[in-house]
Amino acid sequence: METTLAEAFKQTSYQLSGHSPRNLEVLKQALDQANGETISDMYGKGEIIEDFQNKMAGFLGKEAAVFFPSGTMAQQIALRIWADEKQVKRVAYHPLSHLEIHEEDGLKELHYIDTVLLADEDRVIGLDDIKAMDKDIACLLLELPQREIGGQLPTFETLEAISVYCRKQNIRLHLDGARLLETLPYYKKSASDICALFDSVYISMYKGLGGVAGAILAGETSFTEASKVWKRRHGGDIISLYPYILSADYYFEKRRGKMGQYYQDAVQLAAFFNQCPATMTIPEVPVSNMFHVHVAKRKEEIESLLAAIYQETELGLTSYLKETGDESCYFEVSVGDSFQTIPKPVLERTFKLFGKGINELTVHE
DSSP states (O other): OOOOHHHHHHTOSEESSBSSOOSHHHHHHHHHTSOTTOOOOBTTBSHHHHHHHHHHHHHHTOSEEEEESOHHHHHHHHHHHHHHHHTOOEEEEOTTOHHHHSSTTHHHHHHOOEEEEOSOTTSOOOHHHHHTOOSOOSEEEEESSBGGGTSBOOOHHHHHHHHHHHHHTTOEEEEEOTTGGGGHHHHTOOHHHHHTTOSEEEEESSTTTOOSSOEEEEEOHHHHHHHHHHHHHTTOOOSOOHHHHHHHHHHHHHHGGGHHHHHHHHHHHHHHHHTSTTEEEESSSOSSSEEEEEESSOHHHHHHHHHHHHHHHOEESOSOOEEEETTEEEEEEEBOGGGGGSOHHHHHHHHHHHHHHHHHHHHTO
C-alpha cells in the first residue's frame, strides 16, 4: 500500500518547519527547570501567574497583562470589551482572520458582534480600506503577520497611519500578534514599539515560541481587569494554569532571541523553493519566519513526489498539501529550531530531487 504524505513525513529524521515534535518532552523540559516547592497559581491569582503577567506587560510596553488558556478566548473577550465600551456591536478585520475562519463564528454566536471584512483575501489591510468603511465600528483588529496569506505584513509607516486614524475616529485598535515576535527582525522594532500603536494586544505562547499552550492579553489596567471578569465567565479561570505558564516562560526566554535567525533562515529557504520549476513562495522574500509554497501541479502528483523524496533523504518539507485549484496546491513553512539541525548536503539533495521531479512531471504532461 502506498505511504501517505503524512506517514512519510512522520518517518523522516529532519523537518523543515517548527522546533521539535509536540510530545511530552516539551513540557518536561520546562518543568525540569522549575523548583518543585513553588506554590501553584489558584484561579488566576498567585506569584507564579502574577509575576509572568507583569513580565509580559513590561515586554509589550503595556500597563498590565493577563494569561489566558487560549488565544481564541482572549481575542473574543478583547473585542467584546471594546464593543461594550462604545456600545457598538460591530468590529472589523481581514476576511481570513482566525476569528472568521477558525472559531465557528464564536464572536457572533457568543457575543452577538457583527463583523466587517476589510481588504481582498490575498493582501493585508491598508489605510484606504479603513477609510472606505461606511459603517461605524468599535474596534479594528490587525493580524501581524497575516498567517493565511503567507505571513505578509504592512509597512510600519502604514501601521502608524492606521493607528493615528483610528484614534481620531474613536476606533479601538487591537493587535492579533499571535506571532508578533517573528515580525520584529523585519520591522527592526521592539515589541513595545509596535504595541504602542495598539490599544490591546494578544500574543500566543505556543505558536512561534513553542510552549504547551496559552496566550497573553495586554493593555491598560482597566482593560485587563475587565478581561479577567470575562475570563471567569468563559470558564478560563481553571484552578491552576502553571503547566502552561511555566512552559510559556521557559520557551519565551529560550527563543525570544532567536527570531532574527529564524527570519534569515526563512529568506534563505524561500530562495531554494523559488529556484524550483513551477514553484513560488508568498511572499517571494519572506518578511517573517513564515511563508507559503505554491506549486503549479496537481496535489496528488506532488504528494507522491514528496513522499518518495522523504524516503530517500529523510528530510520532510511538509506533512500536508492544500489544493488551490485542479492544477495547483500549497503548504506553509514556519522556520524554527529544526532548520538548523538539517545537514547542508541533505537540504541541497532534497531540493535537487524536488526540482528534478517537477521537471519530470512537466515532461509527461
